[in-house]
Amino acid sequence: MSEPTLLQRRYRVLGDQSPLFYDEPLEFVRGEGVWLHDREGRRYLDAYNNVPCVGHCHPRVVAAMARQAATLNIHTRYLSEIVVEYAERLTATFAAPLDGLMYTCTGSESNELALRMARHLSGHAGIIVSDYNYHGNTTTLAAVTTALPSSEPFSGHARAVTIPNLYHAEGPAEAVADRHVAQVAQAIDSLQRAGVGVAAMLIDTFFANEGIPTLPAGYLERVARLVREAGGLLVVDEVQSGFGRTGGHLWGHQAHGLVPDIVTLGKPMGNGFPLAGVVTRRDRIEDFGRANLYFNTFGGSPVAAAVGLAVLDVIRDEGLQDSVQRVGAGLAAGLQRLAERHAIIGDVRGRGLFYAVELVRDRATREPAGAEARQVANRMRDRGILISRIGAADNILKIRPPLVFDDSHAAHFIDTLDGVLAGL
Amino acid sequence: MSEPTLLQRRYRVLGDQSPLFYDEPLEFVRGEGVWLHDREGRRYLDAYNNVPCVGHCHPRVVAAMARQAATLNIHTRYLSEIVVEYAERLTATFAAPLDGLMYTCTGSESNELALRMARHLSGHAGIIVSDYNYHGNTTTLAAVTTALPSSEPFSGHARAVTIPNLYHAEGPAEAVADRHVAQVAQAIDSLQRAGVGVAAMLIDTFFANEGIPTLPAGYLERVARLVREAGGLLVVDEVQSGFGRTGGHLWGHQAHGLVPDIVTLGKPMGNGFPLAGVVTRRDRIEDFGRANLYFNTFGGSPVAAAVGLAVLDVIRDEGLQDSVQRVGAGLAAGLQRLAERHAIIGDVRGRGLFYAVELVRDRATREPAGAEARQVANRMRDRGILISRIGAADNILKIRPPLVFDDSHAAHFIDTLDGVLAGL
Numbered sequence: 001m002s003e004p005t006l007l008q009r010r011y012r013v014l015g016d017q018s019p020l021f022y023d024e025p026l027e028f029v030r031g032e033g034v035w036l037h038d039r040e041g042r043r044y045l046d047a048y049n050n051v052p053c054v055g056h057c058h059p060r061v062v063a064a065m066a067r068q069a070a071t072l073n074i075h076t077r078y079l080s081e082i083v084v085e086y087a088e089r090l091t092a093t094f095a096a097p098l099d100g101l102m103y104t105c106t107g108s109e110s111n112e113l114a115l116r117m118a119r120h121l122s123g124h125a126g127i128i129v130s131d132y133n134y135h136g137n138t139t140t141l142a143a144v145t146t147a148l149p150s151s152e153p154f155s156g157h158a159r160a161v162t163i164p165n166l167y168h169a170e171g172p173a174e175a176v177a178d179r180h181v182a183q184v185a186q187a188i189d190s191l192q193r194a195g196v197g198v199a200a201m202l203i204d205t206f207f208a209n210e211g212i213p214t215l216p217a218g219y220l221e222r223v224a225r226l227v228r229e230a231g232g233l234l235v236v237d238e239v240q241s242g243f244g245r246t247g248g249h250l251w252g253h254q255a256h257g258l259v260p261d262i263v264t265l266g267k268p269m270g271n272g273f274p275l276a277g278v279v280t281r282r283d284r285i286e287d288f289g290r291a292n293l294y295f296n297t298f299g300g301s302p303v304a305a306a307v308g309l310a311v312l313d314v315i316r317d318e319g320l321q322d323s324v325q326r327v328g329a330g331l332a333a334g335l336q337r338l339a340e341r342h343a344i345i346g347d348v349r350g351r352g353l354f355y356a357v358e359l360v361r362d363r364a365t366r367e368p369a370g371a372e373a374r375q376v377a378n379r380m381r382d383r384g385i386l387i388s389r390i391g392a393a394d395n396i397l398k399i400r401p402p403l404v405f406d407d408s409h410a411a412h413f414i415d416t417l418d419g420v421l422a423g424l
Numbered sequence: 425m426s427e428p429t430l431l432q433r434r435y436r437v438l439g440d441q442s443p444l445f446y447d448e449p450l451e452f453v454r455g456e457g458v459w460l461h462d463r464e465g466r467r468y469l470d471a472y473n474n475v476p477c478v479g480h481c482h483p484r485v486v487a488a489m490a491r492q493a494a495t496l497n498i499h500t501r502y503l504s505e506i507v508v509e510y511a512e513r514l515t516a517t518f519a520a521p522l523d524g525l526m527y528t529c530t531g532s533e534s535n536e537l538a539l540r541m542a543r544h545l546s547g548h549a550g551i552i553v554s555d556y557n558y559h560g561n562t563t564t565l566a567a568v569t570t571a572l573p574s575s576e577p578f579s580g581h582a583r584a585v586t587i588p589n590l591y592h593a594e595g596p597a598e599a600v601a602d603r604h605v606a607q608v609a610q611a612i613d614s615l616q617r618a619g620v621g622v623a624a625m626l627i628d629t630f631f632a633n634e635g636i637p638t639l640p641a642g643y644l645e646r647v648a649r650l651v652r653e654a655g656g657l658l659v660v661d662e663v664q665s666g667f668g669r670t671g672g673h674l675w676g677h678q679a680h681g682l683v684p685d686i687v688t689l690g691k692p693m694g695n696g697f698p699l700a701g702v703v704t705r706r707d708r709i710e711d712f713g714r715a716n717l718y719f720n721t722f723g724g725s726p727v728a729a730a731v732g733l734a735v736l737d738v739i740r741d742e743g744l745q746d747s748v749q750r751v752g753a754g755l756a757a758g759l760q761r762l763a764e765r766h767a768i769i770g771d772v773r774g775r776g777l778f779y780a781v782e783l784v785r786d787r788a789t790r791e792p793a794g795a796e797a798r799q800v801a802n803r804m805r806d807r808g809i810l811i812s813r814i815g816a817a818d819n820i821l822k823i824r825p826p827l828v829f830d831d832s833h834a835a836h837f838i839d840t841l842d843g844v845l846a847g848l
Contacts, residue, residue: 006503013511014724015524015706017713019501027503031496049498051721057494066490070481072455073696074473077443079430079451087437100439105529105698106722112562120575137718138536140563148717151544267721272497274529274698274722282439289441293572294561297475297691298530298698300438 021388022381031056034402034409036386047401047413048386050354053243053268054314055404061271061310068306076103076300086305089312091279093250095259100282103300105274107239107266108136113278114262115140115200117288118233124197128187128227131160132210132392135202135237135264144202147209147392157196159187163203165213167347167358168366177216184223188230198232200262206241206252208398211391212349212356220256228261236260239276240354243268244315244403247325247352255351271311275304320403327410328352331399334414342421344369353405356390357397368393372424379420385413445812446805455480458826458833460810471825471837472810474778477667477692478738479828485695485734492730500527500724510729513736515703517674519683524706527724529698531663531690532560537702538686539564539624541712542657548621552611552651555584556634556816559626559661559688568626571633571816581620583611587627589637591771591782592790601640608647612654622656624686630665630676632822635815636773636780644680652685660684663700664778667692668739668827671749671776679775695735699728744827751834752776755823758838766845768793777829780814781821792817796848803844809837 006027010018026044030037033055036044046056054061068082076083087101104110119125127144129135134147143155154160164180166173184201191198205220207213224234241252242265249255251263262284266276277299288294298304315321328351335357339345346360359369359376373395380387390398401409430451434442450468454461457479460468470480478485492506500507511525528534543549551568553559558571567579578584588604590597608625615622629644631637648658665676666689673679675687686708690700701723712718722728739745752775759781763769770784783793783800797819804811814822825833 006505006508009512010503010508012706013508013515013523013525014500014527015709015713017710018526019717019719020503021501025503027505028496028498029505031498036496036498036502051499052497057497059494062490062493065493066486069486069489069696070483072452072460073476073481074452074455074460075475076438077445078460079434079444079449081430081451081453084430084434084437088433091437099437101437102442103438106533106720108533108720109530109562116563116566116575137720138533138562138564139540142540142716150716151540151712272493272722272725272727274728282436285439286441288575289439292566292574293443295443296530296532296561298696301696303696304698 023378026381034405042384045385045409045412047399047405048388049402050240050245050400051267051272053245053403054271054311054318054320055402058271058314060314061307064306064310065273065303068303073301073303075297080302082302082305082309083300086308089309094263094279097281098259098263098279100280100285102278102285102294103304104276104278104296105298106276107264108138108141109296110239110264110266110276110278111135111141111202111237112138113294114235114264115202116292117262117278117280117284118200118235120288120291121284122197122199122231122233124199124231125157126191126196126198127155127158128184128198128201129158129160130163130203130207130210134209159190161187163207163210163213164216164219165211166216167214167349173216177219177222180219181222181226184226188226192230198227198230200233200235201227202235202237204237204240204252205256205258206246206354208240208354209390211358211396212354214349220258224258233261235262235264237264239264239266243311244321244324245352245354247328248321250321269311270304270307273304273307274298275308315403318404323406324352324403327405327407330407331355331410331413334410338414338418338421341418344372344421344424353401353403355399357399358391359395359397368395370395373397375424376420379423380416383416383420385416447802450805458829466808469809469833469836471823471829472812473826474664474669474824475691475696477669477827478695478735478742478744479826482695482738484738485731488730488734489697489727492727497725497727499721504726506726506729506733507724510732513733514701518687518703521705522683522687522703524704524709526702526709526718527728528700528702528720529722530700531688532562532565533720534663534688534690534700534702535559535565535626535661536562537718538659538688539626540716541686541702541704541708542624542659544712544715545708546621546623546655546657548623548655549581550615550620550622551579551582552608552622552625553582553584554587554627554631554634558633583614585611587631587634587637588640588643589635590640591638591773597640601643601646604643605646605650608650612650616654622651622654624657624659625651626659626661628661628664628676629680629682630670630778632664632778633814635782635820636778638773644682648682657685659686659688661688663688663690667735668745668748669776669778671752672745674745693735694728694731697728697731698722699732739827742828747830748776748827751829751831754831755779755834755837758834762838762842762845765842768796768845768848777825777827779823781823782815783819783821792819794819797821799848800844803847804840807840807844809840
């Protein structure tokens with residue numbers, strides 16, 4: 001009898017349903033910058049992972065974590081300078097009146113807390129989400145999730161609306177906006193008639209899971225107004241789009257000139273350390289806190305804060321906001337060139353270092369090329385580049401590298417994708 | 425104008441409701457073993473914190489974290505040896521048939537996931553909890569919480585039962601057990617009549633929040649049987665009692681000879697690194713996974729696994745299971761001696777390194793001495809020792825030091841508490 005493989009051992013202890021990427025899963029042993037190395041010494045260009053936003057195993061982040069972990073690691077029921085310092089640094093990056101932070105550990109915890117706050121503050125229970133959303137793995141979030149299977153039935157207190165996408169919608173942009181704003185108005189009306197009212201609209205304004213749709217002008221401003229007029233709060237999930245991902249701005253919602261009522265943060269915040277949070281007005285935090293004793297044991301530890309500060313320092317000192325914009329523009333141009341050469345590319349959408357490349361079998365009908373997208377992701381893997389797929393038909397390539405991706409990486413990426421598409 | 429104090433700065437950015445210990449909060453700058461140091465160089469004996477279970481800033485844990493964070497830190501959709509290795513090591517400490525692990529980041533996430541699993545597996549919705557419980561900060565857990573205020577009304581799908589405590593109950597132990605088992609039977613009946621059935625009974629078998637009650641023999645076995653006969657699962661929360669805390673056994677439930685259906689883990693698992701998990705049968709994990717795409721971005725990272733392994737290594741190599749039992753026996757004996765000298769001590773309960781010292785104004789009526797307990801906690805702080813309080817009347821001293829607490833720490837603790845009690 002031979003030794004069990006790592007995959008077999010994993011199945012035995014984590015079960016066979018724990019998600020894995022690729023037809024043939026990859027085992028990694030080392031990461032550095034935009035590279036991940038497997039056991040055989042082969043390196044892969046990471047064009048997928050957003051969590052290690054300043055690069056895998058960034059030495060400044062690792063050093064900050066190690067130094068603080070060797071000094072003090074405790075919860076927030078005692079005072080600690082660095083915990084306050086990070087909260088000050090972070091909240092200063094948001095527009096007024098967003099001046100307060102509640103620390104959590106994960107994006108799921110952040111979205112959970114945001115909905116608890118929205119329900120408390122509004123006095124309503126209803127939640128509006130997109131019809132292809134994922135905001136976390138808790139019961140409440142599973143019951144409003146539309147992009148992944150779950151045992152929980154869709155909540156009777158929630159309504160799902162379709163996010164407009166000019167690539168798919170018929171008619172002029174203004175009419176598209178009108179139709180989709182009307183959907184939100186109907187959702188509000190439905191929640192009010194059901195007696196639960198509107199507590200929140202919970203959205204990622206970049207709509208990553210929805211495939212980074214091209215929005216008609218004015219859509220977001222108009223739905224935000226409707227939600228607020230109904231007494232609800234606009235909760236913006238920056239778990240994917242935050243920390244400079246979309247280029248130019250630190251926060252995805254800033255590209256729309258919006259100021260949300262509550263912002264939720266996660267994934268890239270600690271470059272892999274479980275650090276997350278909810279940003280909103282301090283008076284709202286205090287209002288919630290007077291009725292709810294919220295405590296998060298690991299949330300806001302000095303180690304979490306030290307890591308968070310190091311991430312902000314690296315983004316600033318390595319000029320990542322600028323480089324994301326510059327490298328991203330080159331990557332976008334490269335993807336557009338591929339779209340001219342490969343008819344399977346129906347659309348290229350995105351900004352900064354986050355792109356959706358929608359594959360279609362026919363540009364007129366826009367029939368989703370899901371099997372082909374899967375093939376492309378697997379062949380890119382075989383050629384040493386990591387990407388993934390998104391969208392209801394899994395036909396959209398998801399390109400979302402660490403922010404330290406540079407021009408040479410982008411060029412290598414475009415060349416390789418060109419070859420893979422040519423070989424389909 | 426003077427500079428704002430750290431406390432003022434904290435209020436400005438975290439709000440004034442974020443919980444703090446003591447009438448005069450403490451600021452710490454360094455931790456080591458059982459000691460925490462403030463900015464003025466004063467050190468405090470930590471007799472409260474269970475998260476740093478192998479001691480504050482344990483060098484082996486810090487080194488493991490730093491080494492792995494510098495090597496690879498990624499999610500579980502790729503394979504990684506150490507992630508499987510830790511899961512194997514951890515599950516091997518549980519009795520059959522508990523052979524599978526789902527990684528999470530916090531105890532709240534673990535209890536959330538456990539309830540999602542229990543509802544999926546049982547096909548029922550009802551949850552039975554104690555009437556002085558806290559299992560986490562999410563919406564679902566807030567709606568079954570009875571020990572802390574929250575905006576969420578107590579769930580119509582939940583029933584709260586009183587956990588028997590021989591110190592407070594009237595009559596012979598057997599009758600006490602009968603009465604409290606009958607409460608659980610009534611809760612089951614009520615959930616069944618409401619049409620939701622029983623998904624789970626969620627309890628900490630050490631009942632830390634409830635004040636570590638002395639249970640009548642047979643109570644837990646009998647209620648576990650009732651819950652299972654109703655098609656529900658016994659979910660045991662080891663967030664406080666796990667990892668050797670109660671001495672002799674690694675898991676609190678093992679002291680009762682029980683095998684739970686689902687075990688939830690948190691706090692001490694990563695000695696302060698956000699590492700948590702759910703242990704149950706692998707086939708149950710797979711059943712849940714076939715209907716639910718559960719993914720936890722930070723859960724089960726190689727860094728989390730490396731930290732978890734280091735904690736298990738230290739518990740083994742420093743003989744902490746034995747020392748917890750030995751030092752704990754001495755501490756318990758010391759507390760009993762204090763009870764003979766100080767009439768305010770109504771009862772001393774606990775095991776291992778976790779004790780409840782219940783303060784009463786009158787031993788006959790057992791009138792809670794809440795104000796006195798607060799005074800004791802604050803005066804212990806003034807004398808350089810950290811403890812806290814539990815119980816519905818906040819009259820129970822909570823003594824729960826890191827597991828590396830030794831005989832000299834215990835002796836110093838008893839001496840100091842003796843003096844504080846004498847000075848009341």
